[in-house]
Amino acid sequence: AQKVTQAQTEISVVEKEDVTLDCVYETRDTTYYLFWYKQPPSGELVFLIRRNSFDEQNEISGRYSWNFQKSTSSFNFTITASQVVDSAVYFCALSGPTDSWGKFQFGAGTQVVVTP
Amino acid sequence: DAGVTQSPTHLIKTRGQQVTLRCSPKSGHDTVSWYQQALGQGPQFIFQYYEEEERQRGNFPDRFSGHQFPNYSSELNVNALLLGDSALYLCASSLNRGDYTDTQYFGPGTRLTVL
Numbered sequence: 001a002q003k004v005t006q007a008q009t010e011i012s013v014v015e016k017e018d019v020t021l022d023c024v025y026e027t028r029d030t031t032y033y034l035f036w037y038k039q040p041p042s043g044e045l046v047f048l049i050r051r052n053s054f055d056e057q058n059e060i061s062g063r064y065s066w067n068f069q070k071s072t073s074s075f076n077f078t079i080t081a082s083q084v085v086d087s088a089v090y091f092c093a094l095s096g097p098t099d100s101w102g103k104f105q106f107g108a109g110t111q112v113v114v115t116p
Numbered sequence: 117d118a119g120v121t122q123s124p125t126h127l128i129k130t131r132g133q134q135v136t137l138r139c140s141p142k143s144g145h146d147t148v149s150w151y152q153q154a155l156g157q158g159p160q161f162i163f164q165y166y167e168e169e170e171r172q173r174g175n176f177p178d179r180f181s182g183h184q185f186p187n188y189s190s191e192l193n194v195n196a197l198l199l200g201d202s203a204l205y206l207c208a209s210s211l212n213r214g215d216y217t218d219t220q221y222f223g224p225g226t227r228l229t230v231l
Binding site: 035044046047091096099101107108 | 151164172174208213215217221
């Protein structure tokens with residue numbers, strides 16, 4: 001079965017500090033996709049980034065960056081120079097052919113609290 | 117470009133009742149997935165609809181059923197409500213890609229409270 005583990009329950013930082021969120025996944029699929037979503041207090045899940053298993057190149061998009069390491073089954077996400085508006089719950093998710101691509105397996109989420 | 121919409125926003129029901137939640141997908145999307153998110157947990161997959169058929173189902177009892185209409189909108193029905201059904205119900209839409217996954221875009225959710 002596919003599984004996503006987000007060991008950090010809550011991270012508290014002061015504005016402008018960097019925040020790194022950990023995500024470890026388990027899958028028997030050789031091809032799969034990984035995602036990060038943000039859930040602010042309003043409740044809507046907002047898509048942030050997507051990565052397929054064939055592309056381990058790490059990228060930066062604005063204040064977001066990610067570190068995908070297939071060898072350790074990790075897909076970590078970093079917010080640089082955090083802002084109060086980054087306060088939210090962040091979810092890592094996995095999708096693959098085992099679940100016919102349709103089911104997204106989510107982790108339990110990490111609450112990020114950014115204080116001024 | 118309208119995103120995913122859901123109605124109602126909030127709903128209060130009593131045990132044993134039945135409830136229907138509605139979802140309109142993002143423009144251009146043909147696939148709708150439903151998730152249940154209990155307080156403090158990650159979303160759990162209920163089922164997915166494509167071409168008006170249930171394509172895949174998670175570990176939810178038959179009390180949970182759904183429907184997709186020709187315009188791709190969808191309904192989630194829950195019968196014989198239990199206290200444990202209290203949760204945020206999220207709808208996600210995507211485009212069917214066949215042999216790989218498309219990003220799922222989520223609506224604002226329906227908060228269901230069962231008393």
